[in-house]
Amino acid sequence: MDDLFVFLEKQTSSFAYLDRCDEQLYFVDSEKKLDIILADADQKRKAKTPVRKLIFNPSQDLTINKNEKTINLFRPTDFMVGEKTPRVMDLTIDAPNINHLLSNLIPVSNERDRFVNWLAGIMQTRSKQLTAWVFMGEPGAGKNVLLDHVLKPLFGEKQAIKVEDEQLKNPFNGWLQNAILIAFNEVAHDNRTRNSINSKVKAIITDNDIMINEKNVKVFTIDNHANALFFSNDTIPVLIEENDRRFNVVRTGGNMRKQSWFADPERFFVDVKSELGVFAEYLINYDYDPALAKTVISNGVKDALVDVGMTRYAEFSSRLKANDVDWFVENMDSLFPTSTIKALGLNGSIEKDSALSAFREIYQDDRVTKSKLTKELKLHGIRTGEINGKRV
Numbered sequence: 358m359d360d361l362f363v364f365l366e367k368q369t370s371s372f373a374y375l376d377r378c379d380e381q382l383y384f385v386d387s388e389k390k391l392d393i394i395l396a397d398a399d400q401k402r403k404a405k406t407p408v409r410k411l412i413f414n415p416s417q418d419l420t421i422n423k424n425e426k427t428i429n430l431f432r433p434t435d436f437m438v439g440e441k442t443p444r445v446m447d448l449t450i451d452a453p454n455i456n457h458l459l460s461n462l463i464p465v466s467n468e469r470d471r472f473v474n475w476l477a478g479i480m481q482t483r484s485k486q487l488t489a490w491v492f493m494g495e496p497g498a499g500k501n502v503l504l505d506h507v508l509k510p511l512f513g514e515k516q517a518i519k520v521e522d523e524q525l526k527n528p529f530n531g532w533l534q535n536a537i538l539i540a541f542n543e544v545a546h547d548n549r550t551r552n553s554i555n556s557k558v559k560a561i562i563t564d565n566d567i568m569i570n571e572k573n574v575k576v577f578t579i580d581n582h583a584n585a586l587f588f589s590n591d592t593i594p595v596l597i598e599e600n601d602r603r604f605n606v607v608r609t610g611g612n613m614r615k616q617s618w619f620a621d622p623e624r625f626f627v628d629v630k631s632e633l634g635v636f637a638e639y640l641i642n643y644d645y646d647p648a649l650a651k652t653v654i655s656n657g658v659k660d661a662l663v664d665v666g667m668t669r670y671a672e673f674s675s676r677l678k679a680n681d682v683d684w685f686v687e688n689m690d691s692l693f694p695t696s697t698i699k700a701l702g703l704n705g706s707i708e709k710d711s712a713l714s715a716f717r718e719i720y721q722d723d724r725v726t727k728s729k730l731t732k733e734l735k736l737h738g739i740r741t742g743e744i745n746g747k748r749v
Contacts, residue, residue: 367410368577386573415483430535436637452632461610477643489585494609500588606659674737
């Protein structure tokens with residue numbers, strides 16, 4: 358067979374070729390360029406150019422399907438085609454180095470179990486889990502080690518990818534077309550950037566299909582099978598809303614170099630590589646719970662991110678709805694002593710004048726009017742009415 362399989366992509370009406378040597382797909386924006394590329398590979402264009410549709414379907418291992426006239430960009434790794442075995446395994450014994458890495462990245466054991474269940478879901482079903490993981494912690498905890506030495510070999514070098522901030526902001530997103538796992542590294546360093554990319558991120562996590570925008574190629578749609586990780590050194594990678602159902606957030610352990618099991622890094626990486634087959638078998642044998650994989654964990658780290666991502670009106674509304682007297686006590690000075698705050702009620706209603714005074718005091722902003730506050734709080738589910746002749 359020829360090294361380059363040339364075809365006309367159905368959705369874009371563009372020439373493309375599949376390079377069998379590097380397993381990569383390339384679009385060509387002119388016939389003249391295509392002829393030059395073929396000549397360099399000692400090939401000539403066939404009399405009839407096949408028309409094929411690009412897909413990304415991890416449930417199929419076949420690349421070129423003549424009957425369905427498709428080119429499948431998915432490539433299963435040797436680890437992904439393993440069969441379930443009756444072997445009972447313990448990571449602390451069977452894959453101690455990978456276990457050390459996971460334990461350092463996710464020190465809380467029940468959170469670590471949830472992450473392993475999530476990985477097992479990707480391995481067993483090759484499908485979206487509809488939730489993402491945010492790893493927050495100091496540099497050197499092992500975030501990139503997990504990606505480069507465990508996830509890339511398991512799921513494929515070109516299918517488990519790292520995406521930097523600039524790539525996510527760029528309108529061209531060809532990197533999405535054959536990804537089963539994406540690690541977003543230090544994305545969104547400021548509020549303006551976070552707001553602009555938030556819709557992109559949410560679509561990647563939950564949407565069934567995704568629009569691919571390649572340079573000089575007509576935009577086309579492909580099935581979205583990507584699962585997402587976020588790596589962050591204490592910056593805020595994404596805006597997380599109250600009652601969010603997409604993001605699991607964990608605080609990592611310390612720098613790996615301080616750990617005794619990482620005393621010889623070169624040896625550690627060799628040992629991790631030797632454990633990959635065992636770890637893949639562990640994930641395939643794992644008693645995967647799909648409902649748990651699609652349910653996010655709630656912890657203090659995530660709550661803090663939710664608070665940081667809130668606008669002041671969203672935060673104020675949330676505290677009112679929760680009748681959170683303690684929060685008001687902590688955030689208001691002696692102008693509003695505890696007894697006065699408790700007298701406000703916070704038992705389902707609060708006088709408009711009292712709410713305005715509290716808001717101005719907490720956020721140190723006397724420019725906010727009663728009308729402005731009322732309108733903003735309505736947007737967050739706070740209704741207005743009258744009780745005993747007072748506007749509340």
